Amino acid sequence: MVSRIIPVEPFDLVIFGGTGDLTRRKILPALFRRFCAGQVPVGTRIIGAARSDHDTAGYRALVAGAIREFSDPQPCDDDQLEKFLNCLDYVALDAKGDRGWADLAAKISGDRVRAFYFSVGPGLFGALAQRIQSNGLANAATRIVVEKPFGHDLESARALNQALAAHFDEGQIYRIDHYLGKETVQNLMAVRFGNMLFEPLWNSQYVDHIQITVAETVGVGGRGGYYDRAGAMRDMMQNHLMQLLCLIAMEPPAKFDPDCVRDEKLKVIRALDPVEPHHIVRGQYLARGGAEIEHPSYREAVGDPRSSTESYIALKAHISNWRWAGTPFYLRTGKRLVARSSVINVIFKDAPHSIFGPEAGQHANILSIRLQPNEGITLSVTIKEPGQGGMRLMEVPLDMSFAEALGSDGQAAPDAYERLIMDVIRGNQTLFMRGDEVEAAWAWTDPVIAGWQARGEVPKPYDSGSTGPGDADQLMARDKREWRGIKP
């Protein structure tokens, strides 16, 4: 299948934090892949900006190294890389001072799309927004892109929104949650709203419960300092899992346009009940290995033997609206788990009556939406067990792996960053979080965290390489249910 490339006009993209980890690992390889796919036209200017000194040649060498290291597989040959590097330039600039801004102004011009990517800590967002305006760098087609974490709590998120709103309209602000750029996440909307099959059943009358799992095998790695101040609730639940919850639970938007979609997501967040303390399990991973430690415990990794930050969280949420009243949503995410797996399972109710009798066995239909690895969708259905006398029932999967179903023409589907960056250039905000959505998500999260702090709660230890703390299984067992998705 040949992917359809929607062409764009040459544009200017300034990456503040142009030498940083995110830029080297994600943003530049994504731009290069789109360049190889023919979507970044000749004449485009990509300008890295940071405090350190580089000349143009030195910056291009840095970018070439990053692309060779982090583009896997390499999307095209060295000739193409050379052409891509010709689009790149660099300015040494301080977000908090006057240095470098005039040089940047001299490098961009015209009324073409002008995107400013803030690939820096949130402490610099306000200063950058202000200096872009005071140095006359914004034109009518200016967009700014900001990365997570968007605040630490409701108060700080509000302050960031205000700092950006002082200089830009909401329609110019693109808040990235890269989960929204994943192919399957958008497919979730296609499955729900492009088929007649599911939507009539998509409510508490037919759905028993929904599970969202985002499991990682990695630990905190080099991000220990940041992570220990955030924890799984702030780092994953408040944004990525909350966004998945919104897409699975929202009402059909009138149109697939940014505000229609984001209005519906916002209604879901506002309809969430406060979480009961006994419906939350927090965990922290232990070291792996015996005499030969394979990797350290969470506390060793962050260098704090008394840390009470969670690296795992599971919770039961309720959405109080007509569609979902009475249907629990179980959400969990954690580090150093047994498998890397992001999956949403929609578990339908049992058929109301079995004409085959109790001994035939009964299986609920389950729709599994796999985000990674092996993106795809599986619907489990009940059939007759073949070859048996009498009527015994069994469960079989109707499986659609996207890689198999969509084939390959040598070009991998764009990854999340590729899709999102091109959406910025095209001016499509559908897959970006709006300011009020982010604030509503923090308004739901803050009391949960305040409750742990008030009660002095310590996370439950769990073994690295396990499915998480046993209490999370108990959370399900109390409701006569069990987790699906990752297996020891």
Ligand code: NAP
């Ligand atoms: P990083 O590696 O520390 O890079 C920070 C960049 O900002 C560097 O290029 C740095 O270069 C520049 N910088 C710092 N202070 C500056 C100033 N005053 N003026 C101009 N430039 C300045 O950080 P990162 O990991 O790339 O993360 C960037 C942002 O993305 C953070 O908010 C992070 O939370 C978020 N994020 C990162 C990842 C990831 O995988 N890394 C994932 C999701 C979100 P100089 O020191 O030369 O100025």
